Amino acid sequence: QPLSLNELPAGSLGGWTDLYVEEGRALGLAEAQALLHEGKFHPGGQPILSQGIGSKPRWLHLALINPTAAPISLKLAVGTTWTDRIDTYLVHDGQPTLNWQTGDELAQAPGLSQGIGYILSPGFAPGRSDLFLRVDSTDPLIFPIELLTDEQARELQQRVHYSYGFIFGFMMALAAYNATLFFGLRKRSHLYYAVYLVSLVVLIACYTGHGFAWLWPDRPQVQRYAILVAMVIYGCCGLLFASRFLALKEHAPRVLRFVQSFAAAGLAAIAISILLDSQLAAALVAFNFAALFSVSMVLLGLLTIRNSRPSGRYFLIAAIFGMLGAGSTTLAVWGGIPFNAVTYHALEFGMVIEATLFALALSYRFNEISGSLVEINALNDQLSAEVAERKKMEEQIRQLAFHDSLTELPNRRLLLDRLEQAVAASKRKKSYAALIFLDLDNFKPLNDLHGHVVGDLLLMEAATRLQACVRETDTVARFGGDEFVVMLNDLGEDQSASFALARTVAEKILAAIAGPYRFTLAHSDETVADVEHNCTASIGVVVFTDHQGSPDDLIKWGDDAMYRAKMAGRNTIRFFGQPD
Ligand SMILES: Nc1nc2c(ncn2[C@@H]2O[C@H](COP(=O)(O)OP(=O)(O)OP(=O)(O)O)[C@@H](O)[C@H]2O)c(=O)[nH]1
Known part of the structure; x- marks a missing residue:
């Protein structure tokens, strides 16, 4: 029963077609017509012919009738963008009126419509027309046939363009964002994720025919393998990202080796198929690899869940969506499940969801890392505080070891050290010290x-x-009890001038010490008492240079001279080596 062009059903017209599978050599239109007359064609059955990889060429026949008096022009949308070869014949009143060849085997494939297939604009004269289509494809043979009005065809193309615009835009924006994160954070998961997204965009661009239409329209030999190679590369990029994200190197090195071997085997197999120029082998490799890839992503997710890594959970959910999508599309294209809009676009739906979840997984991982960073910073602060405290304590210990706790002056130990330095310096400079x-x-x-x-x-x-009596470079030390030692450095090279200088300072000290002392004392019974005391000092001075004595000698001589001052009635000065 011919299909009326006035009342065309929606969707693919496969159910209205008759079908003949070519055995052996390629047939021409006349032979096909003869076979149709002989009743060798059988009903097409399914709305969309789907035969999988490497199927035999087929003839489809569609009987049409234009019940009006005027010609009707329609759009004939057939096949998928990867169909290798389509020969279309329109026969009116037994006479061929249109003979049209296309398919991705041809350069500048006529009628290629990205994301749809091939679109032809036939005119149907009043009365009966017979549409014969010969389709030949090593790549999976999926063959929708639709007759659309100009308006419907335009709407379909627009819808498809917007959808892919959205998908490409979404994926590329996510890829750019992750690439930026990589340059900022130097985390390789982000880079690999960006690469994985780009490989997906490339794959989609290949199988929707965008690549063929825009990038290599004159190279059908590139188109022959582009989709299949893109499938394998996409799988490898996915595995690369998964290995990094799940840190297989650190947590499961054996699994990593297995994943690497699997990816290498896929790449080698597709390379060999291309070298042998076997499209069939390449298609089998690509589809098997894609199917195994989907399963491995889920297995990897399960593995990390088992190892109780929380970010693996996001990964697993994402991988399940990706697998459901990629698996459905692969199986639909392969011929395992019915091919329709849902199964065909499942990959794209799945991938948009997967990409979103992976982005979430990455941000979760980022959170984990920044959480640890905050902890590390807090520990670092604590450690710095402890180090500062320790330094302070060390400083205090040094202070206690070398200073007198009451007056905070250098103690006897530090004094001896300084004396040693002073003796050495006076030797070096040939100057006097006291x-x-x-x-x-x-x-x-x-x-x-x-x-x-x-x-x-x-x-x-x-x-x-x-301290007020001497220069900063001089040393005032508490020797013990009520004894102090003052060291004067660099008195000059002249002996008598040095003696005079030492005397001046000693007298200054004598006068300074002799001033009255006044203290206000608060007793425990809360009464306050003022105490005034007059105190003097006895001073012994040693003026020395070069190697006149050791530090101990110098102190002893100073002590002797001081003793002489005491004996002389106190509050006076005596020089060592000089008569009273
Ligand atoms: N308050 C106080 N007294 C100290 C300290 N160290 C030593 N003394 C006291 O200082 C005194 C030192 O006495 P001496 O130098 O022998 O005698 P002095 O009364 O000064 O008499 P001369 O030295 O002979 O003039 C002792 O009574 C010590 O107990 C200290 O750190 N604080």
């Missing part, structure tokens, strides 16, 4: 009368006064 040994006079009665606290206050005050 050691002033000082003992407070009648200090004990102060302690006895007012207590040790007052004695301490006086010692501290005496230390301050001593």
Whole structure:
């Protein structure tokens, strides 16, 4: 029963066709017509003919009738963009009126419509027409046939263009975002993810015919393998990303080796198929690889879940969507499940969901890392604080070891060290230095009368006064009890000038110490008492240069001279080596 062009059903017209499978040599139109007359064609049955990889060429016949008095022009949309060869004949009143060849075997394939197939604009004269289509494809043979009005065809093309615009835009934006993240964060998962997305865009561009239409329209030999190679590369990029994201190297090195071998085997097999120029072998490799790839992604996700890595959960869900999508489309194109809009576009739906979930997985991973970074920073701060505290303690220990805790002046140990340096320096510079040994006079009665606290206050005050008498480069040390030692460096090369200088300082010290001391004491019964005390010092001075003595000698000589000052009635100065 011819199909009326006035009342065309929606969707693919495969159910209205008659079908003949070519055995052996290729037939011409006349032979096909004869076979149709002989009743050798059988009903097409399914709306979309789907025969899988490497099927035999087929003839399809569609009887049509234009019941109007005027010619009707329609759009005939047939095949998929990867169909190798389509020969279309329109016969009116037994006479061929149209003979049209296309398919991705031909350069500048006529009528190629990206994302749809091939679109032809036949005119149907009033009365009966017979449409004969010979289709030959090593790539999976999927053959929708639709007759559309100009308006419907335009709408279909627009819809397809917008959908792919969205898919390409979404994937490329995500890829660019992840590439940027990689350059910012130097995390290779982001880079591999960007590469994986780009490989997916390339794959989609290949099988929708965008590549063939825009990039290599004159190279059908490229088109012959482009989709199949893109399928394998896409799988390898997916595995690369998964291996990195799931850190297989660290957590499952054996699985990583297996994944690497699988990817290498896929690449080698497709390369060999191309070298042998076997499109059939390449198609079998690509489809088997794609199917195994989908399964491996899910297995990898399961493996990481088993190893209780939380980001593996996102990965698994994403991989399941990806697998359902890629698996459905692969099987539909391969001929395993019915080919329709849903199964055909399942890959794209699945991938948009997968990409979104992978992006979530990556941000989750990012959160995990920044969480650890915050912890590390906190630990670092704690550690820095502890190091600072330790340094402070060390400083305190050094202070205690080399300083007197009451007056904070250098103690005897540091004094000996400085004396050693001073002796060495005077030797080097040939200049004089002086050691002033000082003992407070009648200090004990102060302690006895007012207590040790007052004695301490006086010692501290005496230390301050001593420091005020000398230069910063000189040293004032507490030798012990009420004894202090002042060292004067660099008095010059002249002996008598050095003696004079040392005397001047000693006298200055004598005067400074002799000033009255006033303290206000707060007793435990909350009464306050003012204490005034006059104190003097006996001073022994040693002026030395070069190797006149060791530090111990110098101190001893200073002590002797001081003792002479005590003997001379206190509050006076005596020089070592000089008569009284
Ligand atoms: N308050 C206080 N007293 C101290 C400290 N170290 C030593 N003394 C006291 O200082 C006194 C030192 O006495 P001496 O130097 O022997 O005698 P002095 O009374 O000063 O008499 P001369 O030196 O002979 O004039 C002792 O009574 C010590 O107990 C200290 O750190 N604080």
